[in-house]
Amino acid sequence: MTRDATMVNAFDPGRTAGLDAGDLALIERRGKALGPAYRLFYEEPLHLVRGEGVWLYDAHGRAWLDAYNNVASLGHCHPKVVEAVSRQLATLNTHTRYLHDGVVTYAERLLATLPGALGHMMFTCTGSEANDLALRIARSFTGRQGVIVTRLAYHGLTEAVSEISPSLGDFVQRGARVRLIDAPNALFVPPAGQGAKLAADLAAAIAEMRADGIEPAAFIVDTIFSSDGLCPDPAGFLKPAADLIRAEGGLFIADEVQPGFARTGDTFWGFQRHGIIPDIVTMGKPMGNGFPVAGAALRPELVSEFGAKARYFNTFGGNPVAAAAGMTVLDVIREEGLQQNAREIGVFLKEGLRGITARRDGIGDVRGAGLFLAVECVESRSTNAPNARLAGHIVNHLRRNGVLISATGPGANILKIRPPLVLQKPEATRLLEAINAAIASA
Secondary structure, eight states, X not given: XXXXXXXXTBOOTTOOTTOOHHHHHHHHHHHHHHOTTOOOBSSSOOOEEEEEBTEEEETTSOEEEESSOSSSTTOBTOHHHHHHHHHHHTTOOOOTTSOOHHHHHHHHHHHHTSOTTOOEEXXXXXXXXXXXXXXXXXXHHHSOOEEEEETTOXXXXXXXXXXXXXXXXXXXXXXXXXXXXXXXXXXXXXXXXXXXXXXXXXXXXXXXXXXXXXXXXXXXXXXXXXXXXXXXXXXXXXXXXXXXXXHTTOEEEEEOXXXXXXXXXXXXXXXGGGTOOOXXXXXXXXXXXXXXXXXXXXXXXXXXXXXXXXXXXOXXXXXXXXXXXXXXXXXXXXXXXXXXXXXXXXXXXXXXXHHHHTTOTTEEEEEESSSOEEEEEBXXXXXXXXXXXXXXXXXXXXXXXXXXXXXXXXXXXXEEEOOOTTOOHHHXXXXXXXXXXXXXXX
């Protein structure tokens, strides 16, 4: 049974003992106003009122080190983004069917960070919309319907992409046109075998799909396999699967919502670590540092017929304010050297985590790329069976002591550490000390 990823590290509304009376009242109001589908993080939900850099502040003025937020990738309320958005909002904000330099310049600058074969940008508001658009184009271009994804993937919330987001849980149905394959597994598959196994599993899924009379249109992956438990290495292991889907007449779609925009340190985009050029690249969350902007970059030939026959526009996607936010994010990443910072602080954190956990039988693995790291909690190293209890204990111990991370993976046992790219050594050291204390307390 697939675990519902929305329930990993979730607040249980049936356990409210000890909560602040004001927070409890707000939780009750939230439930009445928003309904039951929403979730809160942590055993004790956090009531936040302000953010700055890598810090978040609760309603009582307490500071929390944010080691989880991929949305505010430049840090919360980065002054240059705030200024750019405010200035443009006070000048003009309208849709993209009028001429405006902003959306064109932003598209040109984004495309300049990507391989030359990806010649067009199409803007949306969210990563869900970007993946939805990518599927429409892939199916239109290939004349096929089938899509293959990893077993605990997350690609969005629209009807089309929830079908390819098994991490949403078994309640969200997947039709005959979707097949699931195992994600790479750092604990049970040797590094040298990751690429061959992924390609073999993809081939089996394609054969199964064809046995049902369905042809594959696309293979889409989050190129760091975030929801599946994070598997960044070895670099290059994705290439055999990308080559295979193309040889079988389908497209390779790289979902860069999580690993894109310099997070992995060595490269600006996650797929670049694997030496491949996708047919479509989707992006979202960090590209506006909190302002809603997303999009898809694609080979021009994929959209030529689609663009001629299917009118596309997005009321808010790529509007002047979104473009101002996005261009400022690119400026800050370059001016503040954040890709290099992600690489250097990422190495510092990974080495520190390995030092902390080296003699801990309950930690099976530490892995990551840049400022995207995972610590896998296990019952013992002899079995590497998942230990969700330990992961939950560490996450909530950190929360009680002023540090925010989360957990992921099919066993809900993998610590997910994903701080803003502006994290510096003093804050990274504090994070390591807090993790050490949390593990020791278990």
